[in-house]
Amino acid sequence: MRIFAFLQRMIKKTAMAASTSGKGNGMFVWSAVIFALNAIVAGQGPSIDQSTVNNPVQQQMPNAINENFYKGSQNFSLNFFKQVSLTVDNDRNVTTTNIFVSPLSVWTLLALLSEGAEGETLREILEVMSVQDQNLIKHHFKSFQETINVKANGVEISSAQFMFTDKNHPVRHDFEHIVDTYYGENLFEALDFSSSNESLRDSYNYINKVVSDATKGQIKRAIHPTNLDQARLLLLSVLFFQGEWTFPFNRSHTNESTPFYDENERIVASVPMMFQKAILPFAAFRELEAQIVELPYGSDRFMSMLVILPRKGVPLHEVVQRLANFNMEMIYKELRQVAEEYEDDEVEVFLPRFQISSDYVLKSVLFNMGMREAFHTGLAQFNKIASDIVVNDIFQKNKIVVNEEGTTASSVSGAVFVNKATPPRFIANRPFAFLIVDKRNDLILFMGQVKDPRTL
Numbered sequence: 001m002r003i004f005a006f007l008q009r010m011i012k013k014t015a016m017a018a019s020t021s022g023k024g025n026g027m028f029v030w031s032a033v034i035f036a037l038n039a040i041v042a043g044q045g046p047s048i049d050q051s052t053v054n055n056p057v058q059q060q061m062p063n064a065i066n067e068n069f070y071k072g073s074q075n076f077s078l079n080f081f082k083q084v085s086l087t088v089d090n091d092r093n094v095t096t097t098n099i100f101v102s103p104l105s106v107w108t109l110l111a112l113l114s115e116g117a118e119g120e121t122l123r124e125i126l127e128v129m130s131v132q133d134q135n136l137i138k139h140h141f142k143s144f145q146e147t148i149n150v151k152a153n154g155v156e157i158s159s160a161q162f163m164f165t166d167k168n169h170p171v172r173h174d175f176e177h178i179v180d181t182y183y184g185e186n187l188f189e190a191l192d193f194s195s196s197n198e199s200l201r202d203s204y205n206y207i208n209k210v211v212s213d214a215t216k217g218q219i220k221r222a223i224h225p226t227n228l229d230q231a232r233l234l235l236l237s238v239l240f241f242q243g244e245w246t247f248p249f250n251r252s253h254t255n256e257s258t259p260f261y262d263e264n265e266r267i268v269a270s271v272p273m274m275f276q277k278a279i280l281p282f283a284a285f286r287e288l289e290a291q292i293v294e295l296p297y298g299s300d301r302f303m304s305m306l307v308i309l310p311r312k313g314v315p316l317h318e319v320v321q322r323l324a325n326f327n328m329e330m331i332y333k334e335l336r337q338v339a340e341e342y343e344d345d346e347v348e349v350f351l352p353r354f355q356i357s358s359d360y361v362l363k364s365v366l367f368n369m370g371m372r373e374a375f376h377t378g379l380a381q382f383n384k385i386a387s388d389i390v391v392n393d394i395f396q397k398n399k400i401v402v403n404e405e406g407t408t409a410s411s412v413s414g415a416v417f418v419n420k421a422t423p424p425r426f427i428a429n430r431p432f433a434f435l436i437v438d439k440r441n442d443l444i445l446f447m448g449q450v451k452d453p454r455t456l
Contacts, residue, residue: 029241029400029408069140070441075130077103077444082324083365089317100356100398100448105237111137116385121373128371138182154244154298164234166193175385193228200225214238219397232389242408243297249274249404261430271453272353281335282347289314293426302440308433316431328442350427354453355401362394
C-alpha cells in the first residue's frame with residue numbers, strides 16, 4: 001500500500017541514522033495523534049458561507065507570512081499545554097500528574113482538518129490554531145514539513161501525517177486533491193471500516209502497524225477497534241525525535257538515590273539524579289517565578305530542551321499558566337543576554353533520569369480552547385470532506401525517555417543575573433516543566449511536566 005511505501009522510506013532513513021550513532025544513545029521521543037471523524041446521525045448542518053474560505057492569500061512579504069505561520073503554532077502550543085495542565089490537575093481520575101504532549105502533532109492535524117471545514121466550524125479551528133488566514137496554512141504547510149524533518153549531527157526529527165478513509169464512504173475528490181496538492185502526496189489510504197469483525201480487525205491491525213513502524217515499535221497500539229465504530233475518516237500524525245546532548249551527562253556522576261520532593265517539600269521518592277557542569281544558557285525570570293536552563297542537542301545546537309524550575313514555594317501549575325503569556329523569542333533573548341554577560345561561567349545542572357508514557361483523549365481540551373462546533377452533530381460543517389460527519393474524538397499517545405546521553409521523543413521581564421563568585425546551580429529535585437524546541441523557527445515540538453520521576 002502507498003502508506004507502507006512511504007513508511008519504508010522513512011524507516012530506512014531513521015535506521016541509517018541509528019546505525020551511525022553508535023549504540024543508539026540519546027533522547028527518544030514518539031508521538032501519535034488521531035482524529036476520528038464519524039458519521040452524523042442527525043441531518044445535514046446549516047448552510048455554508050463560502051466567502052470565509054475562498055479569499056485569495058493576502059499580499060504579504062514572505063518573511064511576514066512565515067513569521068505569522070510559526071507564531072501561530074507557538075501560541076497554540078503554549079495555550080494547549082496550559083489547558084492540558086489544567087485538565088490533568090483538576091481530574092481526580094488521573095493517576096499521575098506527569099504530563100507529556102506534542103502540541104505540534106495536534107496543530108498539524110488541525111491544519112489538515114481546517115481544509116475540510118467551513119463557516120463557524122472553520123473560524124473556531126483557526127482561532128484555536130492562532131492563525132487568521134486558512135490560506136496561510138495551505139501555502140506553507142509543505143515547506144513547514146520539510147523544515148521539520150531533519151537528520152544530521154546528533155539530531156533526528158521525522159514528522160508524517162496519514163488519512164485513513166472508509167472505502168465504503170469515500171471523501172470528496174476535491175478535498176483529496178487539495179490535500180495532495182498542498183499538504184503532501186499519498187496521505188490517503190482507503191480501508192474497510194464496515195461492521196464485519198474481520199474487516200474491522202484487518203483495518204485496526206493495519207493502522208496500528210503504520211503507527212508502530214513510524215515510531216520504531218515504541219507505540220504498538222494507537223487505536224482500539226471501537227475507535228473505528230461508525231468512523232468515516234481517521235487523521236493520524238506521527239512525530240519522532242531523537243537527540244544526543246551537546247554536553248552529555250556523565251553516568252559515573254549520576255547519583256542513583258537522590259530525594260525528589262513534591263510542592264509541599266515532602267519526599268516523593270529517591271530517584272537517579274544526573275549531573276553535569278557546562279557553559280549553558282541559564283537565567284531566572286521574575287515574572288515567571290522560575291529558573292530556566294537550556295540543554296542543547298547535537299553539534300549544530302538548533303534543537304534544545306528548556307527545563308523550567310519554579311522558585312521554591314511556587315506551584316508548578318502557576319508557572320505553566322504564566323508560561324502561556326510568554327513567547328519563545330523573548331525567553332531566548334534573555335538567555336542569550338545572560339550567556340553573553342557570563343560567557344565563561346559554567347552551570348551545575350542536576351536533572352533526574354526519567355521517562356513518561358502518556359495516553360490522552362483531547363476532545364475536552366480543544367473544546368475548552370474554543371473548538372466546539374466540530375464536535376457537535378447538529379453544527380459541524382465538514383461538507384468539503386463528506387456530508388454529515390463530525391469529529392468524534394482526538395487521541396494522543398506519547399513516550400519520552402531522558403537519560404545521560406540525551407532524549408528520544410505579554411512579555412518577559414529582565415533576567416536576574418547571577419553572582420559570578422559562585423557557580424549557579426540548577427537542581428531539579430522538585431516538580432518542573434520542560435519544552436523541546438526547534439530554535440530555527442521557535443517551534444515547540446513537545447512539552448511536559450514531571451512531578452514524580454518514578455512514574456513511567
